[in-house]
Amino acid sequence: MAEKVKSCCAVTRQRENLQPIETKEVSAVNRVHLEGMIYLEGGEFLMGTDSDEAIQADGEGPVRKVQVQPFYIDPCTVTNEQFRKFVSDTGYKTEAESYGDSFVFHHFVSAETKPRVKQVVQGAPWWWVVEGANWRNPEGVDSTIDDRMDHPVVHISWNDAMAFCKWAGKRLPTEVEWEYAARGGLIQKIYPWGDELTPNGVHQCNIWQGEFPEKNDALDGYLGTAPANSFPANQFGLYNMAGNVWEWCADWFSVGSQHPGVNNLSKGSAKVIRGGSYLCHQSYCNRYRVAARTFNTADSSTGHIGFRCVADS
Ligand SMILES: [Cu+2]
Numbered sequence: 649m650a651e652k653v654k655s656c657c658a659v660t661r662q663r664e665n666l667q668p669i670e671t672k673e674v675s676a677v678n679r680v681h682l683e684g685m686i687y688l689e690g691g692e693f694l695m696g697t698d699s700d701e702a703i704q705a706d707g708e709g710p711v712r713k714v715q716v717q718p719f720y721i722d723p724c725t726v727t728n729e730q731f732r733k734f735v736s737d738t739g740y741k742t743e744a745e746s747y748g749d750s751f752v753f754h755h756f757v758s759a760e761t762k763p764r765v766k767q768v769v770q771g772a773p774w775w776w777v778v779e780g781a782n783w784r785n786p787e788g789v790d791s792t793i794d795d796r797m798d799h800p801v802v803h804i805s806w807n808d809a810m811a812f813c814k815w816a817g818k819r820l821p822t823e824v825e826w827e828y829a830a831r832g833g834l835i836q837k838i839y840p841w842g843d844e845l846t847p848n849g850v851h852q853c854n855i856w857q858g859e860f861p862e863k864n865d866a867l868d869g870y871l872g873t874a875p876a877n878s879f880p881a882n883q884f885g886l887y888n889m890a891g892n893v894w895e896w897c898a899d900w901f902s903v904g905s906q907h908p909g910v911n912n913l914s915k916g917s918a919k920v921i922r923g924g925s926y927l928c929h930q931s932y933c934n935r936y937r938v939a940a941r942t943f944n945t946a947d948s949s950t951g952h953i954g955f956r957c958v959a960d961s
């Protein structure tokens with residue numbers, strides 16, 4: 649990244665000899681599970697922000713009127729439980745499993761796993777490339793998801809998320825749909841619930857408290873991921889549209905004039921992610937605001953990126 653904006657989030661696979669991943673063709677089971685999904689009627693909304701807090705280089709502004717068609721959306725990000733069903737049904741192998749490693753936040757790596765740290769990311773030394781880290785073993789081979797089945801699945805690349813969507817008869821939200829949903833019908837508020845981060849001192853989302861990246865006070869109750877349905881939902885009934893895990897969108901990332909708020913599904917080098925994660929902090933990476941955005945390559949996976957699905961109405 650050429651920009652100077654500090655980020656907890658930009659961590660991307662970079663390989664000398666990128667080998668094509670063998671992805672098994674997933675049979676398109678045509679079963680749209682609309683039960684449990686929330687219908688949003690769409691319409692016109694104000695996307696983006698011109699506030700002082702906006703990260704200019706990310707292309708958060710200008711504010712523009714955008715039209716959204718009606719669609720269905722999952723109230724929560726896809727959980728470990730749901731992803732396990734998909735894998736047991738299809739035998740799908742994620743990209744992290746094919747590569748043999750994934751990005752893990754340094755605090756979560758045990759002494760036993762330390763010898764399996766293949767690389768520390770330059771410029772973001774809190775990200776370690778851990779051999780054997782994947783969705784079943786989020787912190788490496790000595791970790792499990794057994795006590796986190798209701799948490800968001802992580803170490804999922806954009807390509808993996810697309811495979812899940814295909815199986816489920818759903819799709820990834822466009823960035824426009826994602827922001828419309830996240831705003832929950834509020835107009836130009838900073839967060840999905842309003843303008844105050846902790847109204848009456850009550851935490852509304854899972855982000856970082858303390859000194860990033862060394863000391864996480866976890867005042868919101870969580871060091872890493874939280875259950876996908878934790879914290880109050882926004883006015884549309886959607887959970888964790890801010891914090892917890894970044895969420896993949898369908899669009900390629902772009903900024904500037906080519907980014908008027910229309911869907912960018914045809915070309916690009918990295919995919920949009922939205923919402924921020926348990927690692928974001930105002931002092932460092934203020935990207936849990938509802939207008940904030942960043943990107944990652946379609947084959948990258950980390951312990952703080954997940955996804956939620958939408959479906960056509
Ligand atoms: Cu961040």
